[in-house]
Amino acid sequence: MRIAILDLGTNTFHLLIADVVGKKFQILHKSKIAVKLGEGAIHHNWIAPKPFRRGINTLKGFASTIKEYKVKKKIAYATSAIRGAQNGVNFIQTAKKETGIQINIIDGLREAELICYGVRQCVQVDRPFLIIDIGGGSTEFIIADDKKIFWKKSFDIGAARLLELFRPSDPITTKEIKAIEAFLEEKLFPLKPALLKFPVDILVGSSGSFDTFAEMIGYRFKNKNIIKNVNSYKFDLNEFNELAGSIILSNLNQRLKMKGLIKMRVDMIVVATICTNYILRSFPIKDMYLSKYALKEGALWDAIN
Numbered sequence: 001m002r003i004a005i006l007d008l009g010t011n012t013f014h015l016l017i018a019d020v021v022g023k024k025f026q027i028l029h030k031s032k033i034a035v036k037l038g039e040g041a042i043h044h045n046w047i048a049p050k051p052f053r054r055g056i057n058t059l060k061g062f063a064s065t066i067k068e069y070k071v072k073k074k075i076a077y078a079t080s081a082i083r084g085a086q087n088g089v090n091f092i093q094t095a096k097k098e099t100g101i102q103i104n105i106i107d108g109l110r111e112a113e114l115i116c117y118g119v120r121q122c123v124q125v126d127r128p129f130l131i132i133d134i135g136g137g138s139t140e141f142i143i144a145d146d147k148k149i150f151w152k153k154s155f156d157i158g159a160a161r162l163l164e165l166f167r168p169s170d171p172i173t174t175k176e177i178k179a180i181e182a183f184l185e186e187k188l189f190p191l192k193p194a195l196l197k198f199p200v201d202i203l204v205g206s207s208g209s210f211d212t213f214a215e216m217i218g219y220r221f222k223n224k225n226i227i228k229n230v231n232s233y234k235f236d237l238n239e240f241n242e243l244a245g246s247i248i249l250s251n252l253n254q255r256l257k258m259k260g261l262i263k264m265r266v267d268m269i270v271v272a273t274i275c276t277n278y279i280l281r282s283f284p285i286k287d288m289y290l291s292k293y294a295l296k297e298g299a300l301w302d303a304i305n
Contacts, residue, residue: 002028003303004066006059006076007296008103010038010136010160011208011264013055015062016296017069020304029069033058034264037081038136038160047085056094063099075303076103077295079111080137080158108154111295112140116149118298119206122232122291129202130195132279133294134209134272136160141191143198150198157187157275159209159268171251172270180271184278192282201286203279207294209272214290215260217243225260233290237280240288247273 003025007014017029035055041048047055066074082088083105092103106114115133119142123129128150131142137158143151165183168176205213214233218226220243227233247255247269255266265272279285 001073002069002071003300004062004069004071004074005296005299005303006062006074006101006103007294007299008055008059008076008078008082009295010042010079010081010138010158011036011268012136013058013062014296015065016300017066017071018300020300023304025300025304029065031062031065033061036136036160036264037085038158038164042081042084042137042161043164045084045086047081047087047091052087052091052094055091056098059095059099059101063101066101073303074101075299076101077111077114077299078103078105079295080108080135080154080156081160083107084137084156108138108140109152111138112142112152112154113149114295114298114302115140115206116142116144116152116298117301118293118295119204119291120144120146121297121301122293123204123289125202125287125289127202128198128200129204129289130200130279130283130285131204131206131291132276133206134159134275136268139275141188141194143194143200151194153190153194155187157184159271159275162271162275163267166271168270171249172274177248177274180274181278184275188278195283199284201284203285203288204291205276205288206291209265209269209276210290211292212261212265212269212272213240213243213276216258217260219259227290227292231292235288235290237288244273244277 005016014032018025037051128145133140135158
């Protein structure tokens, strides 16, 4: 069977098309489009007119690709921006009317579960690990091993939300960094008892910002894209720390010139770095990995199984 998975996030809409035979799959097509659904109104729980139309037009393009590939089954999942928006149902109805795509809104726990299913296909380690998926609207934390999910939670602290809430200077000031860290300390309070109960020393960052960290490290230290033909990557934490320092000290124009950093992430990478630094400092993390697989690959695995 040929399946299309649509992952409709706050920042990015993803399309994955795969042929499935038994429990195995072959990916035929992958694409992602920056839609920035949260732009301008995420803190009012609203999808503003421009991003609303951007999202629908992106889905029209996806529908055309799905038709071209003669897909038999479509699965579309909407996450933080659409589930939290007062006009999210209107977006879903408009999408169905204009594209024929039926969107399913999933809650944060289901989102975390699907992310874990995706990560497990990429990263094989011999002990439990903490997954972090920094989205635009929400950030998911999952404590798991290769067989079991011990704990999972979704927090409304995505990069787009943090930017709208704090509106940091350029470059960000020490005072603003401390304010964001204090906010994270308060919001992520449930994570501390979970990690006491299920201790880990491995952090796995899925997709998004962690793809960007790895690409930037590759160009900075090895003068090449180190994740081009691989699905996972083990970070050198010294290299990450050096990169993180330069991101936080940089202004917009400097970040625009940083190789491996796409334009859509030039603002969000700063708050994503602060969030990652907070986790690395607050918990005894020894190893950090990238998983290029996330929700859409997890949703494909879930559909197959």
